[in-house]
Amino acid sequence: MKYQTRGKYFEEWQVGEEFETGRRTVTEADIVIFAGLSGDYNPLHTNEEFAKKTVFGTRVAHGFLVHSISIGLINQTTFFDGTVVAQKGHKNIVFTKGVVAGDTIHAKVKIVEKNDMGKPDRGELVFDVEVINQREEVCSKSTRTLLIKKRVTN
Amino acid sequence: MGKYEPAGKYFEDLEVGDEYVTMARTVTLSDIERYCNLAGDFNPLYTDEEFAKTDVYGTRIAPEFLVHSISTGQVNQTRLFEGTTFAFVGLDIEFVNPVKPGDTIITKGKLVEKKETEKTRRGIVNFYVEVLNQRDEVISKSNRYIMLQRRNP
Numbered sequence: 350m351k352y353q354t355r356g357k358y359f360e361e362w363q364v365g366e367e368f369e370t371g372r373r374t375v376t377e378a379d380i381v382i383f384a385g386l387s388g389d390y391n392p393l394h395t396n397e398e399f400a401k402k403t404v405f406g407t408r409v410a411h412g413f414l415v416h417s418i419s420i421g422l423i424n425q426t427t428f429f430d431g432t433v434v435a436q437k438g439h440k441n442i443v444f445t446k447g448v449v450a451g452d453t454i455h456a457k458v459k460i461v462e463k464n465d466m467g468k469p470d471r472g473e474l475v476f477d478v479e480v481i482n483q484r485e486e487v488c489s490k491s492t493r494t495l496l497i498k499k500r501v502t503n
Numbered sequence: 504m505g506k507y508e509p510a511g512k513y514f515e516d517l518e519v520g521d522e523y524v525t526m527a528r529t530v531t532l533s534d535i536e537r538y539c540n541l542a543g544d545f546n547p548l549y550t551d552e553e554f555a556k557t558d559v560y561g562t563r564i565a566p567e568f569l570v571h572s573i574s575t576g577q578v579n580q581t582r583l584f585e586g587t588t589f590a591f592v593g594l595d596i597e598f599v600n601p602v603k604p605g606d607t608i609i610t611k612g613k614l615v616e617k618k619e620t621e622k623t624r625r626g627i628v629n630f631y632v633e634v635l636n637q638r639d640e641v642i643s644k645s646n647r648y649i650m651l652q653r654r655n656p
Contacts, residue, residue, distance in 0.1 A: 386534065391588070413572045420544050439594070
């Protein structure tokens with residue numbers, strides 16, 4: 350048996366289509382690993398005594414850790430398995446609520462635009478993402494543009 | 504010995520046109536593996552060398568948000584916003600070229616806009632930022648909006 354990619358091709362997405370990802374609990378370990386990996390040791394993320402005195406009351410996860418986890422959760426749905434040509438860009442990324450260790454987050458995705466681009470092998474897919482915590486609060490929002498394969502070439 | 508003093512600049516200290524350049528950092532396969540494990544993102548472009556050899560870049564590439572995260576770390580290490588950042592406001596980013604394992608990246612930013620907020624204790628700065636590789640090719644272009652504290656609210 351050969352591995353069959355399971356992702357949706359450009360033609361199979363509809364504007365207005367929505368889906369949700371699975372959930373993941375963010376931990377202190379995630380925050381510590383991300384600080385090391387990125388080199389971002391802002392005390393908001395790494396100094397509990399400092400963070401206690403901020404609006405968050407405790408260390409918060411880096412916004413781009415939350416963003417990266419949301420990309421992982423979206424990819425784990427396998428809707429993009431083998432069908433992404435490239436990421437073009439993300440716009441209006443905002444972090445509206447701090448995520449702290451112990452919070453459980455997931456992503457809600459809505460397709461907002463499809464651009465054929467006139468190319469035989471790829472099209473542009475644009476979707477809005479909300480990252481939501483266990484209290485149904487929106488922690489971050491963004492609009493993401495990907496180049497997706499067209500089925501024609503496969 | 505003295506108390507620790509954050510080194511960041513306040514809203515008033517910055518002027519449109521101010522620029523920064525960070526230290527460089529070589530992005531490694533180890534960075535890519537750790538990021539993919541952390542994010543739970545196993546896109547074969549990043550994780551499957553046999554697949555990547557046959558695809559457009561010819562080798563595994565670094566995930567775009569690994570590169571961006573390293574870039575934010577580089578900016579942090581300049582201490583330019585240390586202790587004076589009130590909040591991250593927003594980011595628009597465009598991915599131009601991939602980063603391959605062994606590439607060395609640097610981040611350069613230029614202040615393009617300053618905006619006062621209603622609450623006069625803060626102001627928003629908009630930096631246009633480019634991440635570049637060792638061949639001076641642009642990896643990404645972004646506008647990064649940060650809310651800074653004022654020295655004199």
